[in-house]
Amino acid sequence: MKIKAGFLQFNPVFGKVKQNLRTIEKMLKEQDFDLMVLPELCTTGYQFVSGAEALSLSESPGGELGGMLLKLAKNKNAVIVAGFAEKEKDKVFNSAMAVGPEGILSVYRKAHLFFKEKQIFRPGDTPFVPVDTGFGYRLGIMICFDWIFPEAARSLALGGASVIAHPSNLVLPWCQRAMFARSVENRVFIITANRFGTETRDSGPPLTFTGESQVITPAGETAVKAGPNECVAASCKINLSNASPALNEFNHLYRNRRSELYRL
Amino acid sequence: MKIKAGFLQFNPVFGKVKQNLRTIEKMLKEQDFDLMVLPELCTTGYQFVSGAEALSLSESPGGELGGMLLKLAKNKNAVIVAGFAEKEKDKVFNSAMAVGPEGILSVYRKAHLFFKEKQIFRPGDTPFVPVDTGFGYRLGIMICFDWIFPEAARSLALGGASVIAHPSNLVLPWCQRAMFARSVENRVFIITANRFGTETRDSGPPLTFTGESQVITPAGETAVKAGPNECVAASCKINLSNASPALNEFNHLYRNRRSELYRL
Numbered sequence: 001m002k003i004k005a006g007f008l009q010f011n012p013v014f015g016k017v018k019q020n021l022r023t024i025e026k027m028l029k030e031q032d033f034d035l036m037v038l039p040e041l042c043t044t045g046y047q048f049v050s051g052a053e054a055l056s057l058s059e060s061p062g063g064e065l066g067g068m069l070l071k072l073a074k075n076k077n078a079v080i081v082a083g084f085a086e087k088e089k090d091k092v093f094n095s096a097m098a099v100g101p102e103g104i105l106s107v108y109r110k111a112h113l114f115f116k117e118k119q120i121f122r123p124g125d126t127p128f129v130p131v132d133t134g135f136g137y138r139l140g141i142m143i144c145f146d147w148i149f150p151e152a153a154r155s156l157a158l159g160g161a162s163v164i165a166h167p168s169n170l171v172l173p174w175c176q177r178a179m180f181a182r183s184v185e186n187r188v189f190i191i192t193a194n195r196f197g198t199e200t201r202d203s204g205p206p207l208t209f210t211g212e213s214q215v216i217t218p219a220g221e222t223a224v225k226a227g228p229n230e231c232v233a234a235s236c237k238i239n240l241s242n243a244s245p246a247l248n249e250f251n252h253l254y255r256n257r258r259s260e261l262y263r264l
Numbered sequence: 265m266k267i268k269a270g271f272l273q274f275n276p277v278f279g280k281v282k283q284n285l286r287t288i289e290k291m292l293k294e295q296d297f298d299l300m301v302l303p304e305l306c307t308t309g310y311q312f313v314s315g316a317e318a319l320s321l322s323e324s325p326g327g328e329l330g331g332m333l334l335k336l337a338k339n340k341n342a343v344i345v346a347g348f349a350e351k352e353k354d355k356v357f358n359s360a361m362a363v364g365p366e367g368i369l370s371v372y373r374k375a376h377l378f379f380k381e382k383q384i385f386r387p388g389d390t391p392f393v394p395v396d397t398g399f400g401y402r403l404g405i406m407i408c409f410d411w412i413f414p415e416a417a418r419s420l421a422l423g424g425a426s427v428i429a430h431p432s433n434l435v436l437p438w439c440q441r442a443m444f445a446r447s448v449e450n451r452v453f454i455i456t457a458n459r460f461g462t463e464t465r466d467s468g469p470p471l472t473f474t475g476e477s478q479v480i481t482p483a484g485e486t487a488v489k490a491g492p493n494e495c496v497a498a499s500c501k502i503n504l505s506n507a508s509p510a511l512n513e514f515n516h517l518y519r520n521r522r523s524e525l526y527r528l
Contacts, residue, residue, distance in 0.1 A: 111522045111525050112520055112522065113514075114514070114515060115512055115514045115515060116514065118514050123522070124522075124525070125525075126525070127524075127525045127526075127527060128525055128526055128527060129527060145515075148448070148449050148517065149449070149517070149520075149521060149522075150414035150415075150418060150445075150449055151414075151418075151521065151522075151523075151526040151528060152526070154414060154415075154526075154528060155525075155526045155527040155528060158527060158528065159527055174444075174448050174484060177444055177445075177484075178444060178445035178448060178449070178484075180438075180441055180442060180444075180445070181414075181441075181442035181444070181445030181446065182445065184412070184438050184442060185412050185413070185414055185442070220438060220441075220442075248379055250377075250378070250379045250380065250382050251378065251379060251409075253412065253413070256376055256413070257413060257415065258375045258376065258387070258388075258413075258415075259415075259528075260391075261375050261388070261389075261390070261391045261392055261419075262391075262392055262415040262416070262418075262419045263391060263392060263393060263419040263422060263423055264415060264418060264419060264422065264523075264528065
């Protein structure tokens with residue numbers, strides 16, 4: 001089964017939620033896609049100075065972002081995944097929602113917080129379980145730094161995901177290169193939607209995000225990739241039947257696991 | 265702590281155990297090292313036509329290979345890891361032994377057999393647990409196709425390995441590139457000792473092995489790498505204190521794992 005899948009890479013303006021929403025809406029309206037992945041914290045920006053500030057800019061999944069994504073998903077008959085600051089009462093999570101034409105499919109809360117995110121967000125409490133999109137395939141979500149823990153993508157793949165959506169605000173130089181291994185070892189497509197640009201807040205050092213969003217195939221091939229500072233929505237046809245853990249007639253990468261010999 | 269670590273890459277001649285032993289001995293004698301890794305099945309060659317043939321060429325860890333490695337390890341005051349066809353009564357395993365100056369440190373039996381190896385070898389029954397080398401660091405072993413299962417290197421790293429020795433007879437094109445992720449995600453050194461050359465046996469297709477043995481650092485850097493068809497023993501100084509799972513003051517790649525959220 002082939003779908004048209006891709007990412008939106010842009011440079012969110014810190015704290016300007018409505019402006020960022022308009023940018024996203026405008027860029028997505030012009031696109032044709034079945035699955036679109038947006039960056040982490042795509043409406044707020046990244047470098048909050050406090051949990052209170054993050055809370056003040058956060059929203060529930062049914063808020064303005066969710067409403068806009070639902071409208072777009074209906075209009076395109078597609079699935080959209082977007083990272084956002086999620087408000088639950090007085091708590092704030094670094095989350096991502098998957099939205100389909102019928103409504104919100106799932107909300108994932110980032111499990112592995114990077115660096116000072118630990119001072120801002122609650123650690124995620126949602127397991128790495130993919131969701132049935134209703135379009136004949138299962139979709140997993142991991143956010144940014146989750147990538148470095150092989151258990152995250154592995155759990156999603158074992159749960160039947162053909163595609164992993166990976167909203168990101170990457171600052172370290174490793175991820176885009178390492179996704180080759182993640183795709184090949186799990187035989188899944190991985191869509192890393194990264195932001196670009198530099199954020200300077202009073203409290204912290206300037207943070208530069210690395211762009212280079214990409215779609216990687218289960219064979220480790222780069223199907224499409226953005227530049228490091230490109231404002232772009234890009235997509236490509238991917239054949240989901242290539243997401244198969246059967247490598248040859250002797251080797252099935254899930255069933256060949258030797259759990260009794262691991263010490264995890 | 266710094267050690268001199270490396271690999272021996274050569275082209276074993278199928279079935280010529282004594283000739284291969286002499287090649288190995290000659291190449292290692294000329295080298296200065298603290299840790300040396302040899303390819304998978306380094307004394308026998310790879311493409312057995314039957315389990316009986318493999319059994320006939322196999323030996324116990326205390327056999328001729330083990331004896332020669334022990335002499336070399338004593339002489340160099342070093343650790344040597346070598347892949348070999350291991351005989352245990354009427355069973356044969358695709359194994360690797362680690363030998364130090366005092367004797368055999370461990371024998372690991374390949375857990376994940378590739379392709380038709382399943383018709384030749386018993387599946388390994390030794391857990392992924394590293395061994396204390398007696399030189400102030402722990403060493404893990406995985407063999408060739410084990411690399412594609414992230415659980416293998418992960419188990420060894422969580423068990424305290426600073427270095428993973430990876431004897432290989434690689435035919436697929438992915439491993440050397442993927443070891444970047446394995447090193448970075450686990451913050452360990454990985455030494456892939458691969459063979460080169462082409463083996464043609466009556467029963468099967470010609471198999472070409474990819475060479476390009478390498479030492480990768482915990483930061484994903486290639487410290488030393490051989491060419492695809494180079495007969496060479498190579499080594500470099502590696503600083504084992506760089507094998508630290510503490511990425512920054514907030515992130516420890518082992519302690520930050522969220523086992524309760526994984527579905528493995």
